[in-house]
Amino acid sequence: MTHARVDRTPPAACDVAVVGAGVIGSAVAWRVAERGLRVALVDDHPGCGASYAAAGMLAPVAEASYGEEALLRLCLESARRYPAFLAEARAASGLAVPHQTRATLVVATDDDDLRALLVLHRYQDELGLSVRRLTARDCRRLEPLLSPRLRGGLAVDGDHAVDPRALVRALLAAAVRAGVRPVPHRAAGVVVTDGAVAGVRLADGSELTAGTVVVAAGAWSGRAADGPLSGLSTDLVPPVRPVQGAVLRLRGRPAPDGLARTVRGWVHGSPVYAVPYGDGRVVVGATSEERGFDTRVTAGAAHALLRDALTLVPSLGELELVETTARLRPCTPDNAPLIGATALPGLVLATGHYRNGVLLAAVTADAVSALLTGEPSPDGMDAFCPRRFAGAGADQEVPA
């Protein structure tokens, strides 16, 4: 082990170094430390990546997409684990995590939107998912703030939401209480000795010794040039690319004056959602743009979100616009995450969760901690093995 800055005390060795303290990395670090392993959590800005922009929808059913049945099963399994996951995170951290459990509404604005909604409903029905078809009048009975000019909708009883920033805070606190050591540095590479992982190289040149490295670095997981996997053969750098999502945070009064439940919908072909957290705060999202590692919110993105959200729920216009934020979803070629061991002994991935990071945190943390402790994995994890893209390294996929 070498140190570029000899005046610096080398960090203590650990069993597992988790790179990335977003919702995935924090959950993994906590669950692994609970099993008795010594864990370090490496991040210079914990919770400030994609988790910071997330709306926190736990929405496997409304997000179901044709051809992604394995992903849907994983999302449903994680949703099933969520109540216990949240209860344990609360107990372990002492911090509350707002959890919205009213049925989600999915609504359509025009005839084309209604056709898209009915296609989704038919697919959900074929899969045996529990979704109720609603008239426009039914929708407004459930959520009186909806525009009277909608064409109809669906109610999804099982799709809920959490406050993602509160969740990350609770997971970080739970991790620290379980003995996880925060390492407030940027990870600049993986140390390999004798063909196996030996630790993490930090941006200041020092090294953190660890027998296992779990990369949960979101969109940065795929940056071969300067990401946490830089220096490895391109076969080992996963094909994760950034997809920008912009969201708006609004603040007003809680229900009954304010929005009572998550409303999703199509507005003349564009998807939009508004997620209330029960205290007057509402997140409106989300755009989806391939803009490399750019996290600036454009005027056009803010305009599109406001226009579409106000079309569904006009009274959102009265709320204060508190924040505009964009972050980068880690997207993979098949829209499914990369969870598990790689071809390099000791290198584990927990990344590529795209639109489902908050939802999949529960099952991902369980899967990784099972892998590291030799316990049985949750069912069906093979479909998310990182090796399925071997040879399709990031450099071929990520825009400049």
Place this chain on the structure above:
Amino acid sequence: MTHARVDRTPPAACDVAVVGAGVIGSAVAWRVAERGLRVALVDDHPGCGASYAAAGMLAPVAEASYGEEALLRLCLESARRYPAFLAEARAASGLAVPHQTRATLVVATDDDDLRALLVLHRYQDELGLSVRRLTARDCRRLEPLLSPRLRGGLAVDGDHAVDPRALVRALLAAAVRAGVRPVPHRAAGVVVTDGAVAGVRLADGSELTAGTVVVAAGAWSGRAADGPLSGLSTDLVPPVRPVQGAVLRLRGRPAPDGLARTVRGWVHGSPVYAVPYGDGRVVVGATSEERGFDTRVTAGAAHALLRDALTLVPSLGELELVETTARLRPCTPDNAPLIGATALPGLVLATGHYRNGVLLAAVTADAVSALLTGEPSPDGMDAFCPRRFAGAGADQEVPA
């Protein structure tokens, strides 16, 4: 003179205390100190009121309104003084103030907007103001980023813009260099002794001795309960009420890629403007809402500004949305400012500038400094005498 907190050294006496360090108060303080008087400038948040939201348009001609001819003459006189005012502020402060001197375009989106534009043009023409009628094609030749779907426009060669935040910084620096003493406290009242002003009462209970007090406190000038004129008879509290204006700040590339000149227009009846400062920054404004002292930007206000600005200049959608800000314009019953002596000896007002604070700073500072030093006033200042509303105190006018 009494002090609520005896452990505090009383501030040194001065000749003139200016209350409010926005664009008006800073300009007044600087000009008065230049004449050799000892000046204190009282503000706990200099430059953070209406000046902070202002777009900085110097637009007497485009802002001309029927029935407000005296105000128009004052605005034209201030515009005439502006080049020298800016040059002197730069020289006195050593700070640059971006000054946009390309002709302003005023455009119309639909037939109704075009009719409104032609009514304005006819009025401008009757007053002998220099305005050129343009076809939509002419407009796009002058500003290629304009939407191709406009109905026509006007070019106003004499309407320009300054960067208002840079201007306030320069005026504050010029004031300090001229000997003005900043007093970083909130003014809580005027001290009156023997029927004349004797100083300013600060929020911490201490008093600042001054023979003359100039109130340049914008929308707060009219707050009888807790503003700088609290404690005076309601006859002396001017009928100034807050009118919220929200603006957006965008950032992109400068011309020729970005907007080259100020574009104003009507979009289906709503006024909107986009002001570039030559370095890629653009301010889009402004809403106009009676919301009391509320400075929260609503989602609806941001939506309306984005919608209308992108209708006039679609490529603004590509710019980064950097900031959303709302502040309070100080409005009077006749939309004209209150500049000059009041019925209380030693109490001078320089407030109520409504939509024209930046533009009117030049002539207001000259008028107040002339008044305090016995020099001749600029012509026509009688029309803006604060005593014209005697008896119409603020408490009857300001919403709760």
